[in-house]
Amino acid sequence: MEDKAAPEPTPDTQPFWDGCAAGELRIQRCADCDQAYFYPRPVCPACGSANVEWFTASGNATLYSYVINYRPAPGFEDEAPYAIGVVQLAEGPRMMTNLVGVPNTPEHLVLDMPLRVAFERRGAVMLPLFTPAGAAE
Amino acid sequence: MTGVIIAGAAETDQVGKLPGHSTLQLHLEAALNALADAGLTTRDVDGIATVSSPGPVQVAHSLGITPRWMDGTAVGGTSFLLHVRHAAAAILAGHASTVLITHGESGRSRVGASRYAPSPWSIQGQFEAPYGVFGATTSFTIPVLRYMKEFGLTHEQLAYVAVAQRRWAAKNPRAMYRDPITTDDVLASRMVAYPFHLLECCLVTDGGGALIVTSADRAGEFPRPPVHVLGTGESSDAPLISQMADFTQSQAFRLAGQSAFAEARITVGDVDHLMIYDAFAHVPIYGLEALGFSGKGEAGAFIADGNTEPGGSLPLNTNGGGLSYTHTGMYGMFAITEAVRQIRGEAAAQVAGAEISVVVGNGGMFATAGVLVLGRQQNAGRRG
Numbered sequence: 001m002e003d004k005a006a007p008e009p010t011p012d013t014q015p016f017w018d019g020c021a022a023g024e025l026r027i028q029r030c031a032d033c034d035q036a037y038f039y040p041r042p043v044c045p046a047c048g049s050a051n052v053e054w055f056t057a058s059g060n061a062t063l064y065s066y067v068i069n070y071r072p073a074p075g076f077e078d079e080a081p082y083a084i085g086v087v088q089l090a091e092g093p094r095m096m097t098n099l100v101g102v103p104n105t106p107e108h109l110v111l112d113m114p115l116r117v118a119f120e121r122r123g124a125v126m127l128p129l130f131t132p133a134g135a136a137e
Numbered sequence: 138m139t140g141v142i143i144a145g146a147a148e149t150d151q152v153g154k155l156p157g158h159s160t161l162q163l164h165l166e167a168a169l170n171a172l173a174d175a176g177l178t179t180r181d182v183d184g185i186a187t188v189s190s191p192g193p194v195q196v197a198h199s200l201g202i203t204p205r206w207m208d209g210t211a212v213g214g215t216s217f218l219l220h221v222r223h224a225a226a227a228i229l230a231g232h233a234s235t236v237l238i239t240h241g242e243s244g245r246s247r248v249g250a251s252r253y254a255p256s257p258w259s260i261q262g263q264f265e266a267p268y269g270v271f272g273a274t275t276s277f278t279i280p281v282l283r284y285m286k287e288f289g290l291t292h293e294q295l296a297y298v299a300v301a302q303r304r305w306a307a308k309n310p311r312a313m314y315r316d317p318i319t320t321d322d323v324l325a326s327r328m329v330a331y332p333f334h335l336l337e338c339c340l341v342t343d344g345g346g347a348l349i350v351t352s353a354d355r356a357g358e359f360p361r362p363p364v365h366v367l368g369t370g371e372s373s374d375a376p377l378i379s380q381m382a383d384f385t386q387s388q389a390f391r392l393a394g395q396s397a398f399a400e401a402r403i404t405v406g407d408v409d410h411l412m413i414y415d416a417f418a419h420v421p422i423y424g425l426e427a428l429g430f431s432g433k434g435e436a437g438a439f440i441a442d443g444n445t446e447p448g449g450s451l452p453l454n455t456n457g458g459g460l461s462y463t464h465t466g467m468y469g470m471f472a473i474t475e476a477v478r479q480i481r482g483e484a485a486a487q488v489a490g491a492e493i494s495v496v497v498g499n500g501g502m503f504a505t506a507g508v509l510v511l512g513r514q515q516n517a518g519r520r521g
Binding site: 004005006007008009010013038039064065066067068069070071072073074075076079081082084085086094095096097098106111112122127 | 256257258260262263264265266267268269270271274275276278279280281282283286327328329330331332333377378379380384
């Protein structure tokens with residue numbers, strides 16, 4: 001069985017992955033207009049400013065949408081069907097993730113349920129995943 | 138209006154399972170068929186547009202064409218709609234006089250096709266692939282649960298999109314699937330990516346198509362009736378599905394549609410026939426709402442009420458669509474060729490009196506959009 005796909009950081013994303021390695025969800029915001037955003041990039045998507053900074057997000061999120069995938073990607077064969085979710089961080093930006101510590105069924109995955117970040121090793125990085133808030137950490 | 142016409146349009150001799158055709162062969166067969174349809178030869182072509190691979194250089198060279206204009210815009214399945222738009226601008230500018238646009242894809246047999254796998258350092262490789270994203274079924278589909286929660290779209294309404302389109306496919310001998318289906322059949326088909334069942338996902342086929350675009354001044358010179366390009370639009374949204382501006386509507390559809398309708402000087406009431414790229418059952422719903430054919434949150438009911446199927450007021454995806462006709466991977470070309478057939482009056486499931494057709498294409502999931510307004514007359518005008 002092939003390994004699951006592992007990210008390879010680039011200079012503009014390295015601080016994000018460094019944060020994950022430290023157990024923190026670090027994302028960016030604009031120092032001019034205060035817009036928080038994800039995915040990592042050197043220009044504010046709201047105002048075009050290059051005056052952007054990294055900060056540590058709370059790690060709190062809600063479940064925004066998802067699918068439950070029955071045709072596994074390489075490395076995911078033992079987990080299918082598995083959910084591919086999009087969460088909305090408390091700070092506003094959305095990101096894709098997997099949902100752990102909860103059965104990946106429509107009954108258990110309710111939109112807007114509160115979630116909390118958790119990290120799992122994947123290749124050379126720690127990958128941010130999300131689990132129901134209040135679950136044992 | 139843009140001042141250009143589609144003077145030739147054709148598909149490969151067959152669409153479906155073509156293991157004896159490479160990707161390049163599909164492009165070339167479609168190109169020769171479109172040239173024959175227009176009564177032209179390769180010597181008449183001075184502009185070329187297609188996606189990579191094989192791309193415009195190889196397609197041109199394989200046909201013995203030395204272009205003085207080329208466009209390799211490759212933004213997913215809607216690329217060919219953008220090629221028509223770009224060709225119109227080029228012809229107006231005098232950069233080309235006769236443009237050949239080709240599509241060929243061995244989507245099912247994968248003969249001479251490249252493998253889908255994002256680089257691990259791309260944003261898809263860093264922020265999607267690690268979560269088990271594996272092709273369109275695992276990303277294009279993600280917004281719909283949010284839409285269902287916000288607007289109350291039901292699983293049955295989503296399934297009915299496939300039922301309505303199968304009714305069109307039943308009239309089309311070239312469609313891969315023609316047997317009638319019910320909502321129950323759709324909901325009983327194998328789950329692919331909840332909430333999407335197999336029959337709510339597009340086919341995966343082999344095939345190709347091609348167009349000849351030239352100046353409307355030459356409208357009388359060709360064997361087939363001219364199809365006027367009345368309006369065009371293009372736009373983009375996010376490269377990652379998680380970053381789509383709004384999960385409940387397509388910003389790119391809306392902006393491309395506004396552009397095309399303004400250029401054509403039409404409103405939704407002028408439209409006789411509609412093609413909306415249906416990679417999955419929710420896409421026609423997003424398309425109908427983005428272009429204003431139905432109210433926000435109402436398109437599922439609009440389709441379930443029969444408005445878009447044979448006998449309905451707004452014939453939609455009359456070839457059977459990507460769900461039942463064919464879907465090579467970049468289906469946009471087939472949405473155009475069906476609209477051309479409808480405007481010419483030669484479609485398998487012909488809509489009586491189709492004067493104006495609108496084609497809506499998406500690319501890279503919801504990342505890009507193209508819209509074309511096609512018409513039988515050069516000036517759309519208002520018809521009461």
